[in-house]
Amino acid sequence: MDLAVNPYVSVDCVLLGFDGEQLNVLIVRQSGAGGEDSTGNYKLPGSLIYMNENLDEAAQRVLKQLTGLVQVNMMQFKAFGGIDRLQNPSDSVWLERFHHLDHHIERIVTIAYTSLLRIDRKMEKLEGGYEAQWTPIGDLPKLAFDHNDIVHEAVESVRQKSTLDPTLLFDLLPRKFTAAQLRVVMETVQGIALDVKNFHKKIATMPYVIPLEEKEDGVNHRAARYYQFRRPRNKKCVKNNQNI
Amino acid sequence: MDLAVNPYVSVDCVLLGFDGEQLNVLIVRQSGAGGEDSTGNYKLPGSLIYMNENLDEAAQRVLKQLTGLVQVNMMQFKAFGGIDRLQNPSDSVWLERFHHLDHHIERIVTIAYTSLLRIDRKMEKLEGGYEAQWTPIGDLPKLAFDHNDIVHEAVESVRQKSTLDPTLLFDLLPRKFTAAQLRVVMETVQGIALDVKNFHKKIATMPYVIPLEEKEDGVNHRAARYYQFRRPRNKKCVKNNQNI
DNA sequence: GCAAAAGTGTTAGAAGTACACCCATGA
């Protein structure tokens, strides 16, 4: 570790992608954990914060080290600081080894971020021996620390935020997508079922969803039209603004 | 200071009240700051966290020390951890003196909470020499650290949360309130104007707003009816939104 | 031609918006 870290504060990133059916989370192995249990030791990507970086910068750094992606919309959503977060002793041991710390860490407050990504984005070479994998939310193993809780609160947070600003969800889709893909994303994230016909009517009224002439190719049924997302000029797709 | 504190993590509380016209914030004096400048030294109520308490507990403790209130809905809304939060040297000096710390604090990440209160709630005797006062949001002085930013983000957070769950706003009102009071609260927090007639229709459909027989007394115009808030059984006053 | 998924209209009810006048009270 080159830089001084703050041994009390970390960031953790819940990177969410969509595989066509479910939300997936990017989890990493605790490499260097000693591998007592080769089936486990998964966690969210995260890091202690360096003393010379802001929280948002730390989250971006973790994302970049892990995936090579930059300029991604990372949203801080909650701090987790329960006194029992390090109750599993192997988590503390891993932390101290990984960060080459010379004293015992008794407590870490972590600032959790979430980000929506296209699951097929090519991951660049991973630094730090990370071994990352997308895992469907329903199939998550037991993660280190309280990371399972963090994932569930992240999903809840995304659900709420996307209710106020549905344009967030387009980050989960490729540049060109079909109406069905968009619908399934919305159904999955918001946990509701949408009427197909009414959904077509609705996207027809969205100024930021542009129908293309291009269609699917090579499917053994009627080809679906592609759409494109164009972020509106004024970012206020959110209802109800006006300053007090 | 009896208990061990974590010198890197604090909580700060944005307590919001409503005076009939504007949102007010409870700010406190940095007592023991040396009083170089008797006009300033205001800050949000907050504290370093103790090593044996959770974040939520720390926020409740600060609120209780300050106001005597317990069981108040405190909502964590954001962590602030910029590297320049302590850029004003007098803020660091105050912190180190107040908490009797023997080393220099270079950086603190604070977890910010917000809470909506009736502004007329009687404050109990304040511990720790706090000197607290409600201040209209528009008249806030320069506060210590980045507390002015924190206040503004708190208000924005409350605005968003109350869009999804309007029942939050009843915490700002007395037990009995008039339709006009409720309307002005909603207009102020959400930053919009509401049509009086339509507003009456709307509250008539809200199951959690109960009209009383009792009316205002001693006003020199037609007396307004009082209403009461009763929290619904299932807390989902949240719209089943699909505002794509 | 058939399996498989895409795409399309209409209607009824609910909810929201706009608008102007009468009512009760104390001074």
Next chain:
DNA sequence: TCATGGGTGTACTTCTAACACTTTTGC
């Protein structure tokens, strides 16, 4: 009796929800 703020009806528009059949394509 008047000044003050409280309270109401109605028409119109928009949104939402429910519903079943035809189209295109590869095999």
